[in-house]
Amino acid sequence: MRLILSLLAVAQIRLARHDLARSDLLMREADEAFARSRRRVGLANDLARRAGFEVRG
Numbered sequence: 001m002r003l004i005l006s007l008l009a010v011a012q013i014r015l016a017r018h019d020l021a022r023s024d025l026l027m028r029e030a031d032e033a034f035a036r037s038r039r040r041v042g043l044a045n046d047l048a049r050r051a052g053f054e055v056r057g
Helices: 002-050
Strands: none
Touching: none
């Protein structure tokens, strides 16, 4: 019984490590996407100003 529980514990630890690595990757990708979005909003505001529109914010 102890052997089975030990194997299950090891399997759970491996799955948890995989989940942590995946969440780190997703967090980095989300940060990069947020930065791209901010740059695009800035570019859109610049273009709108050049076109003569009033830009809020």
